[in-house]
Amino acid sequence: MTAPAPSVARPTKPRTNWPLWALLAAAAAMSVWSGIGIEFDLRPLFEDFGRGWFIIREFFAPNWAFIGRTIPAWTETLSIAVIASLVGCTIALVMSMLASQVTARSNWVYRSAKFVLSLVRSLPDVGYGLLLVALVGVGSLAGILALTMFNIGIVAKLTSETIDGVDPGPLEAADASGADVVQRARMAVLPQILPSYLSYCLYVFELNIRASVIIGIVGGGGIGAIIAVELSRFNYDNLSAIIVLLIVVVFAIDQFSRALRRRLV
């Protein structure tokens, strides 16, 4: 204790990070509340496994013969995904130009476009599915429209964030030459964002195959409609065959689109 103070000052202990502890406490509270809310309980895993196993066993015996009858539904799902991606991505490009401060004509346009986009994104895909089935009836048109909304939300957000980060040089050049808003977006912004934009389009196309299943279950046509029927008839062996094929299709499209995206960016 009497030794002379060391020449190097001991670093001061960091102060307690109260916001961090508050957040951790909030997360813990949320976990407990949620656990109680959904009656979290892993006992069924051991007690009711036998009952579940009865069904799961059927999933391990897929009825491959059923696949042949689902081919038209698969082409319908793919067509729905292609059309919805195309329409959705086109609208999203315009929306994203409006929702970036770089390209929007005024602050007012920018703010309202941002607001519309967050509204569009806040509704889950199944919500759009239910709404549009109620609006245009059961069938693939509802599926196409619902997926289009879903795509607009995702692509417009990602693209507008990319536009925010463009190199200002070409923008100044366009301004200096007296370009109007559209010319400026077309000549100075579009070439810069095109690779990222196209890769977002491919990315939502991947998501569309998955999303179209659930939209189909609520009445949007395609393979989802078949899943809904087999599910209600408890034909688990048929379901299993569809699911295996679904995983293969999703996986194949993921790989294909990843290879394309790698070449783009």
Add this chain to the structure above:
Amino acid sequence: MTGTARRGTVRPTQPSKLRYTLAQLTVLAIIIVCVVVVDARWGRLIEAPPLALHYGGLMASGVVQDPFTVPYNEYWLVALELMIESLHMAWIGTLIGAALSFPLGFLAASNVAPAPVVFAVRQVLNVIRAIPELIFAIAIMMPIFGLGPLAGALAIGVGSVGTLGKLTSEVIEGVDPGPVDAVRSTGSRQVQVLRWGVLPQILPEVVAFWLYRFEINIRASAILGVLGAGGVGALLSQLFDRRLWDRIGITLVVIIVVTIIVDQVSGAIRHRIISGAPPTQGSAIV
């Protein structure tokens, strides 16, 4: 053309547009095939706008009613309660996904785990990523746990493992080797190296992923609700079955408002975690 040639400078040949044109034609052909193949009955598009206005009016009529009068207070409360149940489902699912994916992330990082383990774990993560959550729900969780939010939460949890594990392993592979070497030079064991050299570097980014996944899982919980996992998705599909437009309007408003609030809060926390400073400090917040 002749003028340029005479001055001795060669005009650069125009790059071939053949591949570009071919790509455009292919895309066009695919679209035409799709529009022809799909049995969409496009005529109904024309009938849709007036109907949308009509239904929109019905939905709005429910929303603008005094929410404290007798049937409507009930409608708002039920929608809010079930939305909170969906949030619970998403939160527990995210926790399960985080807890399972965290060790798997280390095992799938090539700078931590031996190559055969990395390969095997990555394949597992890839397979999980290719399977949509609703498949876990209908094929595994609902048979065992019955209908209800618990089955939904577990399906979301298992479904989150694929993406979270992959992202975690990518963050681990990108750590700065300096602190790792520093800890190793003190003679630490491998576990201590991971705890003091790797963990502090990856934790902010990984936690931000968890929060982001929570935002995605809220939407997933609505989907599973439609299939029988409870929450706001179940309510919504019942209301649509009975075409109760005023209650649909109220429920949609609750979903949209709660989702936007959660997105904003979670987004703010994520930015704070990643950049480490409040936005007023002039740090680059994108």
